[in-house]
Amino acid sequence: MSIGVDIVRGQAIQMIGNSAHINRLNIMTDSRKPVEKGLFVPLVGDHFNGHQFLNQAIEHGAVAAIWMEREPVPEDLPEDFPLFFVRDSLSALQSMAKSYLNQICPKIIAVTGSNGKTTTKDMLYGILHQSFKTYKTQGNYNNHLGVPITVLSMPQDTEVLVVEMGMNHFGELTSLSQMVKPDIAIITNIGESHIEYLGSREGIAKAKLEIVNGLKKRGTLILDGDEPLLSNIQTYAFQIVRCGFGNQNNWRITDVVESVSGSQFSLNKQEEHYHVPVLGRHNVKNAVLSVTAARILGMDMERIREGLEQLKLTKLRFEKVSGIHGSVLINDCYNASPTSMKASLETLKTLPGFNRRVAVLGDMYELGSNEEDLHKSVADVLNAPLTHLVTIGSKGAWIADGIREKGDDQKIEVRSFATKNEAEPYLASLLNDQTVMLFKASRLLELEKLSSKFVVK
Incomplete structure (x- = not known):
């Protein structure tokens, strides 16, 4: 730019x-x-x-x-x-971004949410660039500094700008949204990320909804329609489109079939099927949020399907790689909250063709004073057909405590390690052609350094 x-x-x-x-x-x-x-x-x-x-x-x-x-x-x-x-x-940088937007006048899609922001951003780009000259946030440039840099990095011929917006305090999304004034705003979900600063999931929902404070009049808010905290929005200033699995959604996801190569699904019980080469029902929802935005911008369904089929996501977001001894590794190491960890575990349980399903889980941060209970809550979904739980770190050990308190540790083999190096020999012993192994924790733990030890070179 x-x-x-x-x-x-x-x-x-x-x-x-x-x-x-x-x-x-x-x-x-x-x-x-x-x-x-x-x-x-x-x-x-x-x-x-x-x-x-x-x-x-x-x-x-x-x-x-x-x-x-x-x-x-x-x-x-x-x-x-x-x-x-x-x-x-900084104010000058932000003002330059506003002025540049006024010069170029692209359609603007702003994406926020506790989890799935980057994946949805990548999906939007993968679909939209089939029909439009599209630019997206690079890396994690999604804050008060990163958003104006994203805008000012946009080529002059950009027709659609996809802006990822992160936050951890009240007021931040208002500032970002008013800076770019999106035509479409997307809220992927409400989890527990940054609950330390926002107090509760209700507080997180309130902060995420700030994204509409800059939304253009007659713009569109697309959101997770399965989230009760987003169910009572009342407005006449913009359109709301809900996406999800429940009957209350405008775009209802049906007929999901998952495999190691990705997910197939339908919308509103229609005969047409879509395929996205990404694992996880939560990623199917992210895909539908993206499809909805593309439809609003006038794309036809055939081009949308082509975009979904050719998706390339940022690394470490439910990334499938080939492991040693014929195993399959799933790197979901970029970040974690209890909500996203549970979603990844549910996907791990559905993958066909494996006798050994291993969850390698670690510390999660910014969960506030209730962090121990929130770690233990992950045990709610730690059950068959999972076969092994391996935790890393002192906070990750609370996840193991949760499964022991439930009494399910007799059904799943549970091991806890203080460090990645201590866990490496045990994990290596579990890998064969019947093993799928998931790695997930907060970014600070850098679990990808552990999973890389088992990747086929």
Whole structure:
């Protein structure tokens, strides 16, 4: 993406240097990464100040910079290097994003939810790019900094922009939604992620619903219609479309058939079948949320099916890989909450063709004062045909405690380990051509480093 200097000047208090040589610039916030014709935006945090790295930014391609007026100008700054003075560099970045959106005017889909944001974003892109010039959030750039960077990275010919929006406090989604003003907003589900900051699942639902605070008039909210906390929304300002398995949904998922290669399903009992090469009923719902958005934008069902068939998801989201000794490994290591962990376990139980189903589960974070009970609640779905439970970490051990308290540990072999290294020999002994092994925990635990030990090289 390149951005016109006129957008920058619109946010400037004053300017020094000569900008006559500047035509269009590429946003850079990281002084370490080379950028051609970069506009350096130095950000300030609790433990860093990007203004200190202007010379490094110049070495890596910056030809101009935003500059907060309270920061001293380096004495060795080249005389012809332009600085655009602003009160706050983050606010300037966000304002530039708004201005750029007004220039390009794409259709905007904003995606939030406790789980499944990235998967749904990837599904939307996989479908929509069949018919539209589509750009999506890269990586996990989904916060107050990442969203404007996403917008400013969008090519000028973008027709549809898919923006992932994360949050962990009240007010954050309001700010993000009002920044981009989506045409379509999607809430994938309500789980327990960030309950430490939001107090309860009711609080999480309230915070997620902030995504409508920037939704365009006559826009559309697409949501998980099976979630009771999202069932009583009353509005005349925008359309609501509910997707899920229950009869109350506008798009009801039926006839789900799962296999190691993915899931087949129908909608509203229609004869047409859809196939998505992703495991899990929860991912079927994510696919339907995406299909609904594509239909609203006018895509025909044949192109939508083609997009679903060719999906490529971000790694570590229920990613199936070949393990040693003919085993199958499922990497779902990117993050975890009790809700997403239970959903992954339910999928593990449905996969046909395996005599040994092993769940490798670890610590979950940001669950607040009730974290022990929330870990133990995972035991509600730890039953046959699962054969083995292996927990990693001190919090993960609570999951094992939960199954023992239920008395189900006689039906499932349960082992707990403090570290990944301690668990490795035992897990290796379980792998053969009749084994499917799921790895899931919060990101901090980095369970993919353990699962990688068993991948066919």
